[in-house]
Amino acid sequence: MAAHDPRRSDVSALPADPEHDPTAAFALDPARVRTLTARLRATSGRSVTTEAPFTGQPVASIPLSDVADVEAGFEEARTVQRSWARTELDHRASLLLDLHDAVLDHADELMDLVQWEAGKARAHAFDEVLHVALTARYYGRTLRKHLGGKRVAGVYPMLTHARINRVPKGVVGIISPWNYPLTLAVSDGIPAIAAGNAVVHKPDSQTPLSALAAVELLDEVGFPSQLWQVVYGAGSVIGSAIIDRADYVCFTGSTATGKRVAAQAADRLVSASLELGGKNPMLVLADADVDRAVEGAIRGCFSSAGQLCVSVERLFVADAVYDRFVAKLVERVSRMRLAPTIGYGADMGSLVSQAQLDTVVRHVDDAVARGARVLTGGRARPDIGPYFYEPTLLEGVDPTMTCFAEETFGPVVSLYRFGGEAEAIERANDGEYGLNASIFTRDAKRGRALAGRIKAGTVNVNEGFAATFGSVEAPMGGMRESGVGRRHGAEGILRYTETQSVASQSLVPLAAPRFVGDATYEKTMIAALRVLKKLGRR
Structure with a gap:
């Protein structure tokens, strides 16, 4: 891989805890496995x-x-x-x-x-x-x-x-x-x-x-x-x-x-x-609380090592706060703790497999080879575990790079500046996906209004994804190539x-009585419909 940007900081491994040694503290009881697989x-x-x-x-x-x-x-x-x-x-x-x-x-x-x-x-x-x-x-x-x-x-x-x-x-x-x-x-x-x-x-x-x-x-x-x-x-x-x-x-x-x-x-x-799938955007507006946006980005980008469909992979930040936001985010990401620990203490875990690690490595290496800059992260960490990869921030990602539009499904995030909000919305809507998005602003009402312009099934204001995903009365699902149908609510x-309609009829049939001619029935029904309309009936 090409040399990293000088601003890069190493992500740390969490010190070993003998009480939570993953090879000793937790092992599946064979009898329990038999019970489950039965x-x-x-x-x-x-x-x-x-x-x-x-x-x-x-x-x-x-x-x-x-x-x-x-x-x-x-x-x-x-x-x-x-x-x-x-x-x-x-x-x-x-x-x-x-x-x-x-x-x-x-x-x-x-x-x-x-x-x-x-x-x-x-x-x-x-x-x-x-x-x-x-x-x-x-x-x-x-x-x-x-x-x-x-x-x-x-x-x-x-x-x-x-x-x-x-x-x-x-x-x-x-x-x-x-x-x-x-x-x-x-x-x-x-x-x-x-x-x-x-x-x-x-x-x-x-x-x-x-x-x-x-x-x-x-x-x-x-x-x-x-x-x-x-x-x-x-x-x-x-x-x-x-x-x-x-x-x-x-x-x-x-x-x-x-x-x-x-x-x-x-x-x-x-x-x-x-x-x-998704290639989910997060927008940090000029009036955002930068500290809150940084913490939201940590959760939105690196929960489950970025291996969730609603994870943020594209970060659009207003010019007015870009430098301040990025400096704080780099510092915060560089302090994240990685560990193979059964128990609390680690900020992020492992990728799930060699195939997933290979995808992440391929996306980052391709981006760096084509001119992207690694602000922090950017390395596999076999010293921690076979599939660990550092939470990674990239700058300068462009459409020639695989990770620009293709879902990475890992702890890799691309950062972009924007000027006006119309530009940010347009860039957030770029691509074929439409699963999740987030907007950070001090004006929640304005954030909710902007959400209506984003082509995504869920939009979070001042949160990455958990606000919509945890609100189980609110439907959750994707637009465009992010899927069809909804879970929740x-x-x-x-x-x-299946919807089944059942109707029962009393006294008179839904047809002309035998003693009423068709033409008379027609005139009577037209008059009745006009009356029902005036009475406000549906």
Whole structure:
């Protein structure tokens, strides 16, 4: 790699803590692994061994499923779903609230698993626990509101009774990613089962145990034991088999894979929600609180080592505060602590795999070779762990460089100056993605107004991504090539239902009576419609 800018500071490794030695303080009990993997429907006789990003050491041997397991999973799920769909909403809501408590009660083990499988800092693993609990509580409190049915106006006032019902789709197929192995595994499925569906789920091949531990809690609180089926294996085999059988598909992953999922689902006329990639911008306006914006950038750019779809990868800063902001940000990033620690203390964890590290290295090396400047970071850190990479700030990135428009999905951020706000909005909207954005300004009202001009499914004012992602009543999803459909809120549960309209007619038919001619009926109906309009009827 070319020489770094003189302003570069080294990111530090957190001093070793004997009580949290990742090779000693936390090791999976083989009996516990057997308990978790017993939940898998996997009869192929083959297995794969997963590894810990912190150390590269083996985590567990995971049995592989085959297409026959997927087929059997759907058969059993359909049987259970027919009974589950008849359960009272209040009973389902009560189970969701119990799940909220169970997740919090098991927070330590869930965070341990997330750290061990995904290599996250403890604080970022805790974000996942929080999100699962928030999701369960929200739908537990609002289930009747979303699914209780609704009376609507009929064609004849008082003579036509019309109602909208919400009917479960059936069996939902969920294909979840490695980057949020707990919450993206179960938080999309919580509203699915709350709506009366069953689930067949394929967690990512790198991170199955986090998902299995969360699904285990469903049994613990009293959900039917086979309502949520888990299968495991390659997406090209197991994921494809799920899409071929599901009544609805929920996928989170790359845009390229999402397009293939959408095409396969569309061939069966099955609906799908797809939360895909992003190249998310953050705007620091001239009136921003610089210190607050710096802390927001740290969270927005480097949570989970930048391996989240809503992570900030492009930082647009007003000329008036650029130099001050960048100086403070470089200083703050250079003090971030990296460590393979099961427990608190590290500011950022590891990338998840060699493939992810290779992508980050390729993007940074390409940018530097073409003239970009590394302000801080810019190095792999095998001295800390096999896949660690320093949080990195780049300046001078232009369209000739791979990381200008292509999602890096790592701790790499490009900084750009802007003059007027119109320019900033235009540059933020550049490209094909539209998942998340953020605006920092002292005038929150003005920030919210500017948000309406940004082509992104979520926009945060004075926060990176957590304000929208944590507001589980507010829909979350992407525009353009960042996906279709929404999780959270009403849309997050109604996507798993079919709309059914039921209308009953009293006294008179919706046709001319036998003793009234068609022409007379026409004149009578026209007169009635005019009267209803004057009366304000819809």
